[in-house]
Amino acid sequence: MNCEQVRKLLAGLVLGCLDAEDEVALSQHLAHCEDCHRQLDAWECTVGHLALAAPQAEPPPGLKSELMRRINRPTGIAGHVAGASHRRGGFFSWLRPAPAWVLAGLVLVCVLSVGKLFLWQRTGLENSRSPASLQMVVMEGTAAAPIADGTLIYLPGQHEGVLVVSDLPALEKQRQYQLWLIKNSTRTSGGSFWVEPNGYARFIVYSQQPLDSYTAFGITIEPAGGSPAPTGEKVLSSL
Amino acid sequence: MHAFNPSDEQLIRRIAHSDAEALAALYDRYSRLVFSLVRNMVGNPESAEEITLDVFTRIWERAVSYDVRKATVKRWIVTICRNRAIDVLRRRKRRLEGHSPKWTDVPLDMLADSRRGAEPTELAILQRQVTAAVAKLPGEQREVLALAYFQGYSHRQIAGELDLPLGTVKTRIRLAMDKLRHIFDSHKKPR
Numbered sequence A: 001m002n003c004e005q006v007r008k009l010l011a012g013l014v015l016g017c018l019d020a021e022d023e024v025a026l027s028q029h030l031a032h033c034e035d036c037h038r039q040l041d042a043w044e045c046t047v048g049h050l051a052l053a054a055p056q057a058e059p060p061p062g063l064k065s066e067l068m069r070r071i072n073r074p075t076g077i078a079g080h081v082a083g084a085s086h087r088r089g090g091f092f093s094w095l096r097p098a099p100a101w102v103l104a105g106l107v108l109v110c111v112l113s114v115g116k117l118f119l120w121q122r123t124g125l126e127n128s129r130s131p132a133s134l135q136m137v138v139m140e141g142t143a144a145a146p147i148a149d150g151t152l153i154y155l156p157g158q159h160e161g162v163l164v165v166s167d168l169p170a171l172e173k174q175r176q177y178q179l180w181l182i183k184n185s186t187r188t189s190g191g192s193f194w195v196e197p198n199g200y201a202r203f204i205v206y207s208q209q210p211l212d213s214y215t216a217f218g219i220t221i222e223p224a225g226g227s228p229a230p231t232g233e234k235v236l237s238s239l
Numbered sequence B: 001m002h003a004f005n006p007s008d009e010q011l012i013r014r015i016a017h018s019d020a021e022a023l024a025a026l027y028d029r030y031s032r033l034v035f036s037l038v039r040n041m042v043g044n045p046e047s048a049e050e051i052t053l054d055v056f057t058r059i060w061e062r063a064v065s066y067d068v069r070k071a072t073v074k075r076w077i078v079t080i081c082r083n084r085a086i087d088v089l090r091r092r093k094r095r096l097e098g099h100s101p102k103w104t105d106v107p108l109d110m111l112a113d114s115r116r117g118a119e120p121t122e123l124a125i126l127q128r129q130v131t132a133a134v135a136k137l138p139g140e141q142r143e144v145l146a147l148a149y150f151q152g153y154s155h156r157q158i159a160g161e162l163d164l165p166l167g168t169v170k171t172r173i174r175l176a177m178d179k180l181r182h183i184f185d186s187h188k189k190p191r
Helices: A003-015 A020-030 A034-053 A063-072 A076-088 A091-095 A097-111 A114-123 B008-016 B020-042 B045-065 B073-092 B122-135 B139-151 B155-162 B166-186
Strands: A135-141 A149-154 A160-166 A175-183 A186-193 A201-206 A216-223 A234-238
Touching: A003 A020, A003 A034, A003 B139, A003 B166, A020 A034, A034 B020, A034 B073, A034 B122, A034 B139, A034 B166, A063 B020, A063 B045, A135 A216, A135 B045, A135 B073, A149 A234, A175 A201, A186 A201, A186 A216, B008 B020, B008 B045, B008 B073, B020 B045, B020 B073, B020 B139, B045 B073, B073 B139, B122 B166, B139 B155, B139 B166, B155 B166
Parallel strands: none
Antiparallel strands: A135 A149, A135 A234, A149 A160, A160 A201, A175 A186, A175 A216, A216 A234
């Protein structure tokens, strides 16, 4: 796909209405074309305005009180995350994110040095929000995996982190999920992984550059063993 | 209480530190936009209320990961909002029956800030500009654009629903977006 073909499809990309094969081809081109990437930014600004054209409606007066009641209900990491997920339905969907976060923290502790562990303890695992030094990147499911979500946790300046995903479809052996670390339109592999039958996975990420130097993260489906660049459908993306 | 009017980014930073008052302020600023967009997308008020709550709950949880380099706060909120509404639509597997995007049918003066006597805010002024820009599009372009934006349809799904050639759908969307971009670029765009 050349630049002219790509630019005809950029508006469709930002609207989210491209068919899968066009989206894959476009992503591959954008990964190494700065000019087209700049065009993409301009289109995103245009599409960002469209929400304002929706016919206006006032939210009911009680909604704000319900929101404030809802955010004040849970305490601690488990409660905070459970609060986000309680409407997904089912006991396990309410319960599962809490151990996922706690386990993510524990795995992170395992990969940190003693000095960093001290920092971790000082910041306080019991805090309902992430400690100031701990970075969390939330990834949302795309149309290919709308209920999936993922979180990448790391410390600033570090090359290791923990990725926790849930509700991703289980893949056959020939295919794996692959994490992409994105900076200046360049996508670097962050490793490949399978998920458990329930769609859950914990995965330690190692990167050549500090994880906080990347500006975005995404996960695609690739052939087992991974690809040098994204070729498959995107399932998770950082906002 | 804060005597000054904090920016969106300041509110998000405070929300990231669990400041409920900041979330309340952000809600006052954006709940109408969120509720309007969601209601237009999913059709019924009950679902719109639930998704609106969900959007602001997510903002509360995810403010810590907001990155100003990637999007303005408004764009970030709209992205969360639209993704949640499209998720709901896809789970329902509901398509055109019962509800379809309405922006083609609503009189222009009803689309912008309808709060009588209210001083037009920056957001309301921008709303008028955007609404006027959309109103200038030919109906056939607004139709495909609305299906893509409000319903999360792909090119192929729009072609199927409207019984149009795929190339025609792609062209209409591209022309519509080209025109909007041209119009928006000609305004001084508040962010």
